[in-house]
Amino acid sequence: MTMAGTDPAAVATAVVDMAATGRYAEVEGLFAPRLRAAASADTLRVGWETEIAKIGPVRAVGDPVSEPAGAGLVRVSVPVTGAHGGLTVVMSVDDAGLLHGLRLAPPSGTTWAPPAYAEPDRFTEHEVTVGAGPLAVPGTITRPRRRGPWPGLVLLASGPADRDLTTGPNKPFKDLAWGLASRGIAVARFDKVTHVHPETGSAAGFTMADEYVPHAVAAVHLLQQQRKVDPVRVFVLGLSGGGKAAPRVAAAEPSVAGLISLAGDTLPLSRAAVRVARHLAELNPGPAAAAAVESVARQAALVEDPGLSPATPAADLLFGWPASYWLDLRGYDPVATAAGLGRPILILQGGRDYQVTAAGDLARWREGLARRPDVTIRVHDADDHLFFRGEGPSTPAGYESPQHVDPAVVTDIADWISTPR
Secondary structure: OOOOOOOHHHHHHHHHHHHHOOOHHHHHOOEOHHHHHHOOHHHHHHHHHHHHHHHOOEEEEOOOEEEEEEOOEEEEEEEEEEOOOEEEEEEEEOOOOOEEEEEEEOOOOOOOOOOOOOOHHHEEEEEEEEOOHHHOEEEEEEEEOOOOOEEEEEEEOOOOOOOOOOEOOEOHHHHHHHHHHOOOOEEEEEOOHHHHOHHHHHOOOOOHHHHHHHHHHHHHHHHHOOOOEEEEEEEEEEEOHHHHHHHHHHHHOOOOOOEEEEOOOOOOHHHHHHHHHHHHHHHOOOHHHHHHHHHHHHHHHHHHOOOOOOOOOHHHOHHHOOHHHHHHHHOOOHHHHHHOOOOOEEEEEEOOOOOOOHHHHHHHHHHHOOOOOOEEEEEEOOEOOOOEEOOOOOOHHHHHOOOOEOHHHHHHHHHHHHOOO
């Protein structure tokens, strides 16, 4: 299926209408071969319905904005407004009307204001390049103004996130960087390789180690080379999947002084994905939600199948990740890896988190690290997955209102890093 001779903006608008009315197979029919190898109608269904659960039913679709994207492609952004928030559907369209890229991004024009605990006169920021070669990514180092030497911290996000972990109008990693730099800690954060080079995430052979380790180690080295940073006191902090990956980074880089895991998941991700899909279906029950659960469960079963091989198409698997990623993940135990490092660890968990839970994921951290006196575990009962404070059950819509990382979390991190060892 193509839309030959059709204006890319018209194609993009039609795609949004198809997705909003559940015609995912029609959207898949517009995928160019490379996108088809990485995604499917099921992948789109899960991604779309997960995001719609956050913003509520679609109320309006705005005018598309087009710009050249190189290689004969046009990038078209279509704003979508829901009952509780918005998002932007970003597509790369060729002159035949085929899609070479499709992602759901935060709404354009959202603004971020510093949290009260950030004091901009106490730090400076400058841009850096993290890594080398074609997969290098841009990043930011936030440096305290106070007299050094300072400890340092590298932030690791989950998924194809930017350096600020932008989520709706919120930037939790910018909150952390500014809040911690105000407390005398140098912070490095960077755009994930899967954000800057999205094609890598679905490439055959790509693994979790590829996603995290090279750039995290490069960021550690960058911080260690900064004037006034104490090179033996550079730590790594990961949130969610970044918290799961942090022990692997430290295992690869012996100079990492210690680890901080925020909502680091320990249960098999395939099972967690099914649990989250069911939770979201309970919030917004109906045929579409039931179909999304069925799709996630089917993809999770393939991920867990003993017969999974590198030849299994990425489009058939959860999140469109290649089989190589899942095979690598199946062989990695974050708790056992952390237990074998012999370095101090701080683990923080939100009590209202439904994505990574205290009863499931945190329990495995507690059990596996129970005999380690240099491990500190704290639960912030009022916090959700991004450590935003709130009341009642956490929902995806909660991320769409402007919020900041709980100041108690910033204090926990700053105090722990600053404790002499």
